[in-house]
Amino acid sequence: METRIEKITGNRAEDRKIIEEAAEIIKAGGLVAIPTETVYGLAGSALMAESARKIYEAKGRPSDNPLIVHISKPEEAENIAYTSDIYYRLAERFMPGPLTVILPKKDCVPDSVTGGLDTVAVRCPKNPVARAIIKASGHPLAAPSANTSGMPSPTEAEHVYHDMKGKIPLIIDGGKCSIGVESTVVKPVDGGVMILRPGRISVSMLKSVVDRVEVAKAVTDPEIAEGQKAESPGMKYRHYSPKADIILIDSGHDRFVSYVCENIKKGEGALITTEYLGKIRDLPEGCVIFDAGGTKLASERNRRIFSILRRADDLGLRRLYIQLPPSGGQFLALYNRVIRAAGGKIIKI
Ligand code: TXA
Numbered sequence: 001m002e003t004r005i006e007k008i009t010g011n012r013a014e015d016r017k018i019i020e021e022a023a024e025i026i027k028a029g030g031l032v033a034i035p036t037e038t039v040y041g042l043a044g045s046a047l048m049a050e051s052a053r054k055i056y057e058a059k060g061r062p063s064d065n066p067l068i069v070h071i072s073k074p075e076e077a078e079n080i081a082y083t084s085d086i087y088y089r090l091a092e093r094f095m096p097g098p099l100t101v102i103l104p105k106k107d108c109v110p111d112s113v114t115g116g117l118d119t120v121a122v123r124c125p126k127n128p129v130a131r132a133i134i135k136a137s138g139h140p141l142a143a144p145s146a147n148t149s150g151m152p153s154p155t156e157a158e159h160v161y162h163d164m165k166g167k168i169p170l171i172i173d174g175g176k177c178s179i180g181v182e183s184t185v186v187k188p189v190d191g192g193v194m195i196l197r198p199g200r201i202s203v204s205m206l207k208s209v210v211d212r213v214e215v216a217k218a219v220t221d222p223e224i225a226e227g228q229k230a231e232s233p234g235m236k237y238r239h240y241s242p243k244a245d246i247i248l249i250d251s252g253h254d255r256f257v258s259y260v261c262e263n264i265k266k267g268e269g270a271l272i273t274t275e276y277l278g279k280i281r282d283l284p285e286g287c288v289i290f291d292a293g294g295t296k297l298a299s300e301r302n303r304r305i306f307s308i309l310r311r312a313d314d315l316g317l318r319r320l321y322i323q324l325p326p327s328g329g330q331f332l333a334l335y336n337r338v339i340r341a342a343g344g345k346i347i348k349i
């Protein structure tokens, strides 16, 4: 299958044509990669079991890992799920935006979309192109991140093309994703919510709306034992991994830098995740330093993480040393992504 990339240009008539074409493919049971504010999504109708089957196949994703269903307005959750007071409180504050809420599902959502669960993940993206495609297709859209299962999530259309070339007919290029990590996934619990996957909507932001915010153990647990019950099935898989062997180092900034200087070799890289203060000296030729911490903003570091992991692959690096970021506040999403990328292995020095 030939895979075309169509760019959103801001020209109303041209963009409308691209959105209509995407909607036609989806209505016919096909898949289209679409931009969202978090990461690119691999979208198909959430009401057609056949579309879900194609999604799992294109991603090479285990079919017990459920898909997020995207809607164009918070009220459209009524069509697919049993909503609640807490859903509307969260929706009022954070939707459209990077928040996904787990709700009891209605029968119209095929089991293949929810991996056999009786709940469905609901998200209303902020990206206007994503919302226009949902509206034009008239279907809620099942859309996981548009990467091959296990690879870093795509934050640019080029990343999607790399993973999905020959597997889907159309990629809509809406530019670089502004947030760059996937949505915060929450499950309503007694008196509040539990975070199943951290993202741009942080614990403190959620606390402005609900009394109680818990973080699921799997979010910060480096090792998720085989067979351990994960609140969110996605948590049990190795994730976000480039081909390079990842060495995750838990230490202060200076010790990380000296460890890298002593150990790094040609063809290897290092990723600094916190603010970079020192100078890396005497590096052997042919090794690469990525600096996700060139800014004080944790959100900016989150935004860069996946493209840096993919860049490491493009450069063919054999090994990547990553500094373990702190796990508090806005760093929680970055912390969670790097421990998953490392498959749970952490070296404490
Ligand atoms: O930002 C995002 O959420 C992106 C964009 C494309 O919207 N989508 C995304 O989807 O990250 P995906 O499939 O890569 O991740 C979905 C996560 C998985 O960890 C999955 O296990 C969890 O949400 N999930 C989905 N349905 C669930 C459910 N019913 N109960 C618990 N967890 C669920």
Ligand code: MG
Pocket: 144, 145, 153
């Ligand atoms: Mg994903």
